[in-house]
Structures are given as C-alpha cells and as structure tokens.
Amino acid sequence: MSRLGYLFDLGCVPYRDAWALQQSVAAAVGQGAIPDSVILLEHPPTITCGRRTDEEELHVPADANVEIVETNRGGKSTFHGPGQLVCYPILDLNRHGRDVKRYCRDLEEAVIRTLQVYELEARRFDGLTGVWLDRPPRKICSIGVHVSRWVTTHGYALNVDLDPAPFTEWITACGLEDAAFTTLTAELGRSISVGDVRESAAETLGDVFDLSLEPLPACDVADLWPQPSHERIAERSKGEQAPTDEAVSVR
Amino acid sequence: MAAGTAVEVVMPQMGVSVSEGTVTQWLKAIGETVAPDEPLLEISTDKVDTEVPSPAGGVLSEILVAEGETVEVGTVIGTLQAGEGAAVAAPAVPTDPEPTVAAPNEPPAAPAVEATPAAKAGTDDERRSFVSPVVARIAAEHSINVSTVPGTGRGGRVTKKDILAFIESGAPTAPATPASAPPPAAATPVAATPDAPKPVQKSPEPAQELAPGEHSERLSVMRRAISEHMRHSLEVSAPVTTAFEIDMSRVVAIRERLKGEYAEQHGVRLTYLALITRAAVDAVTQWPWINGEIRGNQIITRSYINVGIAVALDDGKGLIVPVIKNAEEKNLLGIARAIDDLADRARNKKLSPDDVQGGTFTITNPGGFGAIFGTPIINQPQSAILDVEAIVKRPWVVNDENGNDSIAIKPMMNLCLTYDHRLIDGAYAAPFMRDLRTNLETWDESRY
Numbered sequence: 001m002s003r004l005g006y007l008f009d010l011g012c013v014p015y016r017d018a019w020a021l022q023q024s025v026a027a028a029v030g031q032g033a034i035p036d037s038v039i040l041l042e043h044p045p046t047i048t049c050g051r052r053t054d055e056e057e058l059h060v061p062a063d064a065n066v067e068i069v070e071t072n073r074g075g076k077s078t079f080h081g082p083g084q085l086v087c088y089p090i091l092d093l094n095r096h097g098r099d100v101k102r103y104c105r106d107l108e109e110a111v112i113r114t115l116q117v118y119e120l121e122a123r124r125f126d127g128l129t130g131v132w133l134d135r136p137p138r139k140i141c142s143i144g145v146h147v148s149r150w151v152t153t154h155g156y157a158l159n160v161d162l163d164p165a166p167f168t169e170w171i172t173a174c175g176l177e178d179a180a181f182t183t184l185t186a187e188l189g190r191s192i193s194v195g196d197v198r199e200s201a202a203e204t205l206g207d208v209f210d211l212s213l214e215p216l217p218a219c220d221v222a223d224l225w226p227q228p229s230h231e232r233i234a235e236r237s238k239g240e241q242a243p244t245d246e247a248v249s250v251r
Numbered sequence: 252m253a254a255g256t257a258v259e260v261v262m263p264q265m266g267v268s269v270s271e272g273t274v275t276q277w278l279k280a281i282g283e284t285v286a287p288d289e290p291l292l293e294i295s296t297d298k299v300d301t302e303v304p305s306p307a308g309g310v311l312s313e314i315l316v317a318e319g320e321t322v323e324v325g326t327v328i329g330t331l332q333a334g335e336g337a338a339v340a341a342p343a344v345p346t347d348p349e350p351t352v353a354a355p356n357e358p359p360a361a362p363a364v365e366a367t368p369a370a371k372a373g374t375d376d377e378r379r380s381f382v383s384p385v386v387a388r389i390a391a392e393h394s395i396n397v398s399t400v401p402g403t404g405r406g407g408r409v410t411k412k413d414i415l416a417f418i419e420s421g422a423p424t425a426p427a428t429p430a431s432a433p434p435p436a437a438a439t440p441v442a443a444t445p446d447a448p449k450p451v452q453k454s455p456e457p458a459q460e461l462a463p464g465e466h467s468e469r470l471s472v473m474r475r476a477i478s479e480h481m482r483h484s485l486e487v488s489a490p491v492t493t494a495f496e497i498d499m500s501r502v503v504a505i506r507e508r509l510k511g512e513y514a515e516q517h518g519v520r521l522t523y524l525a526l527i528t529r530a531a532v533d534a535v536t537q538w539p540w541i542n543g544e545i546r547g548n549q550i551i552t553r554s555y556i557n558v559g560i561a562v563a564l565d566d567g568k569g570l571i572v573p574v575i576k577n578a579e580e581k582n583l584l585g586i587a588r589a590i591d592d593l594a595d596r597a598r599n600k601k602l603s604p605d606d607v608q609g610g611t612f613t614i615t616n617p618g619g620f621g622a623i624f625g626t627p628i629i630n631q632p633q634s635a636i637l638d639v640e641a642i643v644k645r646p647w648v649v650n651d652e653n654g655n656d657s658i659a660i661k662p663m664m665n666l667c668l669t670y671d672h673r674l675i676d677g678a679y680a681a682p683f684m685r686d687l688r689t690n691l692e693t694w695d696e697s698r699y
Contacts, residue, residue: 006472027604032483033476050300072293073300099266100299129298147265147301148290220472223568227600 003095005211006037007202010218011237012082015046015069017229021221022153025090028224030151036095036211039088040198043080047171050076050144057172064170073144073154076175083162083183085194085201086155089209093150096209100147104129106208107156111141113204114158114197120187130174131158133187138180140187142173158201159183160194258307260329262322265296272296273321274328279311285331286555286577288609292329308554309333473569484631489672492626492638495684499642499662501694502526517584524560524616525587527639527666529699530690532556532578532586535612538683541635542612545674555579559610559630560590562597572630573602574610583699614639618664627669634674638667 013021018041028034045066047058050073057077060066066079080086093103108124111131115122122131122140131141141158164181167173173181184192206213222234262272272294279285279292291305313330316322400417461467470478484490506521513521535542539552556579559572573593578586596602613630618641625638647661666687670680 023604027608028476031608033480034472073298097266099268100301101266101268101297103266104297104299143298145299147299149302149304216472223471223473224476227602231600 002206002210002212004035005206005209005213006035007213007215008037008039008218008221009198009202009215010039010041010233012042012044013233013236015043015048015067015080017233018043018086018088019069019071020227020229021233022088022090024224024227024230025221026148026151026153029090029092030149032092034224036089036091036209038202038205038211038213039090040202041086041088042082042084042194043086045079045081045166047077047079047166048073050078057175058170059172060170064166066166066170071144071146071154073146076173077171078142078144078157078173079166079171080157081162081166083160083185083194085158085160085197087158087201087205088155089152089205091152091209093147093152098150100145103152104143104145107143107145108141110201110205110208111156111158113207114201115140115184117200117204118184118188118192120184128176131156133182136180138182139167139174139176140182140184158197160192160197161185256333257312258309258331258333259327260291260303260306260331262294262316262324262326262328263301263303264324265294265299265301269296269324271321271323272301274316274318275300276318277311277314277329278302279305281311281314284308284310284334287553305331307331307333471568477569480631481628484628487631488629490626490629490669491672491677491680492667492669493677493680493684494624494665494667495688497664497666497688498647498692499523499664500692502691503642503662505694505696513584513587517588519584519588519591521583521587522590523618523642524614524639525583525590526694527691528558528560528575528578528590528614529581529583529586530694531612531614531637531687532558532581533690533698534683534687536579537686538679540675540679541668541670541683543634543674544611544632545634545671546632550674553611555611557609557611559607559613559633560593561613561615561630562594564597571597571602571607572610572613573597573606574608576609613637618642623665625667627667629669629671635668635670635680638669640665640667 008025010018010021018039022039025034025037025039029037045064047060047066047068048071049058049068050071058068060068089107091103093100096103096106105124108129108131112122112124115131120133123134124130125132125137129143130139131143132139141156143156144154146153159181161183164183164186167181168179173179184197202213202215205211217234218237219234222230224230265272273296274292275295276293278290285291285305285308287306287308288304290302291311292303294301294303309331311329312332314328315330316326316328322328400413502523506523506526510521513519535556540550542553542556544551555577558575558578560575561570561572563570573596575581575586575589575593578589581589593602593606596606610630610633612633613627613636615625615627615636616639617625618639621641623640623643625640627636627638629636642662642664644660645663646658647663648656649659649661650656666684668680668684
C-alpha cells in the first residue's frame with residue numbers, strides 16, 4: 001500500500017523563491033507535519049552552482065539574460081530555464097531506505113521510466129549521476145541533491161524543450177568537458193512541452209518511491225508557512241487554481 | 252556528559268551502498284562552539300551533499316580530515332570537547348544519523364546475533380556490499396540493521412529469506428522514525444484507509460451534499476498537518492492535565508516597575524508571558540523530564556531547554572510554534588527580547604524554518620483571550636505543554652503575619668500543565684508546578 005504524498009505543481013518560479021519554499025517544505029516534512037512532498041516547476045533562465053563548482057566552469061557571456069545562484073546541493077554547475085521540468089522531491093529518507101546513493105539511483109529510475117513513456121531508452125553511466133541517452137552519450141537529465149537529517153531537497157532537472165546551448169556555451173555543466181546535452185523535443189523530432197511530461201513524471205516518481213501523490217494548490221504551501229516569497233508563488237498561480245479550491249456555500 | 256569529555260566525530264554511514272564520503276565543508280572552525288545536533292560539517296557522496304549534525308555540544312577541538320579529502324565511513328574526522336551544551340542521555344556518538352535513529356528500534360539481541368558463525372563469515376563492510384537491493388529495501392522498511400541479521404548466503408550474505416525469517420522471529424517491524432520527529436501520522440493513517448488518497452482528492456467538494464445553510468471549504472495543508480499532529484499526539488501519549496492557582500501580585504508589581512525601563516532602555520516589551528516563561532524555564536531545570544522525551548525505549552533528557560511559544564496566525568489559518576533556543580541561558584531581558592522578536596517576525600512573516608525546529612517544551616497562552624482553564628495537547632515528541640491562563644482579580648483568602656485569615660483582592664492566574672503520563676507521574680508534575688508557583692509568587696529579581 002503506497003503512502004500518501006503531496007504534489008505541488010507550481011509553474012514557473014524564480015530559483016530563490018523555490019529554494020525558500022523547498023526549505024519550508026523540508027522543515028515540515030522533517031518534523032512529520034506533512035507527508036513526503038514533491039514540487040514540480042520550471043525556472044526562469046538560471047545558472048546554479050553547487051558547492052563543488054570551479055571558477056572555470058562559468059563562462060557566461062556578459063549580455064546573457066540569466067541569474068546566477070549559489071546553492072547547497074551536491075554536484076557542480078547547471079543551467080535551468082523554461083522548457084525544463086524541475087522536480088524537487090522533499091522526502092524523508094528514513095522512510096526510503098536511508099541510502100543517499102540508492103536515492104540517486106531511484107531518481108534516475110523515475111526519469112528513465114518517464115522517458116520510456118516516450119519510447120526513449122535512457123540509461124545510467126557509472127559515476128556520472130544523471131540520465132543519459134547513448135550512442136553517442138548525451139545527457140537529458142541532471143541530478144543534484146542535498147540531505148539534512150535524512151530529508152532531501154533539490155532533485156532532478158529534465159530537459160524537455162529548450163535550447164541546450166547554455167549547458168556548454170555558458171557553463172561547463174556538471175564540470176563535464178565535452179559532454180553533449182539533449183532534450184526530449186530534440187530526441188523525438190516533435191515538440192513536447194513540460195506540461196505534457198509533468199503527469200508521467202509525477203506518476204513514475206510515485207511508483208518508484210511508493211507514494212500516492214495528491215495534487216494540491218500552490219496557496220496551500222503559502223498557508224503552510226507564512227513567508228512573503230511563498231505568497232508570491234501562490235499569487236502567481238492563482239489563475240491556474242482548480243475550481244474545487246473555492247469555498248462553496250449553500251444558502 | 253561531563254565537561255571536557257572528548258567526543259569523536261566520525262564519517263557517517265549514508266546508506267548500505269555508501270562506503271566513503273568526502274568532507275566538503277567544515278561549518279565550524281577549530282575553537283568554535285557547536286550546539287548538540289547543530290550542523291557541524293557537510294559531506295558529499297555521489298551528487299548528494301549532506302549536513303552532518305554535531306554528536307554533542309561543545310567546542311570543535313580537532314579537524315582530522317580536511318575539506319576535499321575522502322575517507323571511509325566510520326573514520327574519525329574530528330574531535331569535540333563536549334561542554335555545557337552536551338547531550339545528557341543521548342547516545343554517546345550520534346554523529347552518524349543511523350545509530351541515533353535506529354538504536355531504539357534495533358533488536359536487543361543484536362550482540363548475540365553478531366557472535367554467530369554466520370555473522371562472522373564476512374566483515375561488516377563485505378556483508379554490507381553483498382546485500383541485494385531487495386534485502387536493503389526490506390531492511391529499511393523494517394528499520395533493521397542488516398549487519399544484525401544472521402546471513403546464510405555465500406560469505407555470510409543476508410538473503411531475502413534470512414531477513415524475512417528475522418522479521419518473523421519477532422524483530423521490531425515499526426517503520427524507521429526520525430530522531431527529531433514522530434512518524435508522520437499524516438502519512439500512515441490516511442494511507443491505511445483502503446481507498447483514501449486518490450478518490451478523496453479527485454472530488455472533494457461535489458462528493459458531499461451540502462444542506463441548506465451549510466458552507467464548505469477545502470481543508471488546507473496547514474489544517475491537515477495540525478489535525479494529524481494533534482491526533483498523533485493523542486495516539487502515542489497518555490496526556491494528563493494538572494492545574495495550579497497562582498497569586499501574581501508580586502509579578503504584576505515587578506512588571507509594572509520594569510516595563511517602562513525595558514521599553515525605553517532596551518526597546519523590548521515586557522509581557523507576562525516573558526516573566527512566566529523565565530520562571531518556567533528555571534523550574535524545568537530542576538525537573539528535567541518535563542523537558543524530556545521518550546524515544547523508543549530510552550528516556551532522553553537535555554542540558555538545554557528550547558521553549559516553543561505557540562503563536563496563532565491571522566484569520567484562524569492555524570498556528571506556528573517558533574522556538575526560543577537555549578532558553579536556560581537567557582535572563583528575563585533575554586527571554587523578553589526573544590519573545591518580542593519571534594512575535595514580531597511571526598507577524599511580519601519573517602520566521603525561518605529553523606525558528607520552529609528543535610523545541611523541547613511548549614508554552615501556549617490562551618490567557619490572552621481571557622481563558623482560565625485548558626487541557627492543551629502535547630506537541631510531540633515533547634512530554635509537556637504549559638497552558639498560561641488569564642490573570643483575573645479574585646477574592647482570595649490570605650493569612651496575615653498574626654495568623655488571621657482575611658479576604659483580599661488578588662490578581663490570580665491559573666497555570667495548566669498537560670504532561671505525558673508515560674514518562675511523568677503526578678508526583679513529578681505537581682512539584683514542578685509547585686516550584687513554578689513559588690518562582691512566580693516569590694519572584695527573586697537577583698536570580699532573573
């Protein structure tokens with residue numbers, strides 16, 4: 001019997017607001033106040049540096065319209081932008097085997113299964129965390145995770161439909177020289193949107209971690225923990241809220 | 252733990268498949284003080300960065316593994332001189348999240364099992380590396396340390412059959428619980444209802460017929476979290492409430508005298524809550540189980556008191572419980588300032604998730620609304636919650652120096668303590684409350 005989990009599907013959220021949100025959700029998950037939760041979103045163009053990012057990895061053109069943010073996740077630099085599905089599972093690994101390596105393999109598994117929906121055979125490469133297509137190797141999904149008291153933050157970023165040039169031209173993504181980056185759209189030769197992939201991404205993640213994910217509106221996260229940045233997220237997604245969130249009266 | 256005891260910090264085990272880790276950053280420098288459980292360093296394995304909490308409170312005295320170096324799990328990477336802040340009854344080396352968390356759940360027969368020939372067939376490390384994912388998953392689900400399971404496979408390897416037999420044999424099968432939090436009632440009970448999650452979420456409102464005059468709105472995550480947390484508390488604890496009447500004459504007089512000075516010289520509001528909190532913290536130091544916790548079959552007590560103050564949110568949206576950390580180190584001014592600051596930041600939505608972590612004792616203040624009696628629910632995994640009621644002028648029988656009774660008008664206040672009878676008996680809670688009453692009725696300014 002799978003456990004209940006919450007799913008927050010948030011649209012496009014600035015990196016720092018999303019990070020504040022992750023911390024709040026992680027605190028609530030860590031205290032057992034809410035079950036394991038999964039955040040799905042997109043970021044505006046952002047370059048994030050992990051703790052082990054080297055200076056030489058960044059070679060952003062002066063005129064590039066991109067935010068650069070330092071983060072506390074594992075891994076090196078990467079690029080986020082619209083057209084990339086970002087998935088932040090906030091899980092208490094006490095319920096998922098307490099093994100950070102296995103957690104990475106499980107994240108990869110979820111992405112591999114998501115890509116199978118599109119009949120793409122993706123694979124892992126030993127020592128190169130992430131999800132790849134092969135012959136020649138090209139990376140379609142990056143992974144970086146932070147763990148505190150066994151609660152995870154950060155997660156994976158799956159390239160769906162965006163120009164992969166920034167991965168190589170602006171940065172040496174993940175510190176990998178010569179690595180090629182690809183997207184679902186490029187692989188399939190037809191346009192796939194993040195919206196198309198979201199559902200199967202949530203479903204495969206739920207399967208892999210044995211979670212039954214309940215979608216919740218963004219306003220719930222703002223309520224959960226009063227922070228101005230959370231309210232911005234709720235405000236932004238107001239138009240997208242399902243009608244069932246409205247209060248109903250009978251007179 | 253006595254002051255000056257050296258405590259080793261070891262590279263924690265971040266999973267059965269993880270044999271080594273890299274120190275990425277020491278968050279404290281040598282000579283710096285660290286509180287128990289405060290993040291001490293960060294390590295990385297694969298693409299995962301992990302915060303390692305300090306095994307004890309004290310001063311970081313030695314860094315043996317520098318940033319960038321990779322060492323095997325279990326390697327001593329630093330030393331602490333445990334000091335005042337050291338955990339009292341916590342396990343000695345809880346650097347590794349695993350022992351801290353798993354210890355209470357481990358089968359008591361573990362040493363005997365380790366001594367069997369099968370268990371000796373391989374070293375711990377070898378055996379770990381031989382565990383199949385299926386076994387690892389089963390072990391994790393049942394909170395079993397695989398190295399305590401007798402293995403019959405090649406080289407002492409633990410097979411699926413072995414671990415299932417181990418579970419059958421009566422090993423504890425409770426799901427792993429984080430040290431700092433109860434198993435989220437939110438996850439289990441809801442999921443345990445056969446058709447709970449999905450059908451409910453698909454059609455929450457239309458499924459329920461509203462009668463004329465009724466109004467319906469969706470239960471927010473905040474409300475769900477509170478409801479699960481409260482229900483969970485009643486499921487796991489045995490709450491009892493005891494009430495004391497307190498003559499607040501002296502506290503009222505002292506507050507009247509000090510509040511102007513606090514406001515002008517320190518810019519701090521001196522509230523009754525601050526005075527009561529200070530007196531309560533003083534009493535808690537004498538009665539450590541009030542500040543304790545039942546964790547598995549261990550009683551955890553602490554040399555620090557982190558007081559949670561329940562704060563109601565606007566519009567009845569719920570409540571948050573920001574925490575005054577190390578309240579025992581603060582005098583009245585420090586407590587008043589901390590409460591002022593937390594209330595201020597709660598109002599302005601500036602609290603950080605860290606502000607609500609790690610509470611060990613909670614104070615709730617419905618007296619602000621005029622309440623005179625309450626039976627609050629314990630904020631798990633804590634053991635007690637103090638309910639502060641309204642100060643009300645009441646006729647009170649007083650005894651003068653000549654031994655004559657008379658009726659006086661006194662500012663009286665009730666304090667109600669709900670405590671967990673699993674840990675705390677009435678004969679423990681009542682004298683705690685008696686001492687708290689004495690602290691308030693005979694307020695000693697030289698002490699606070």
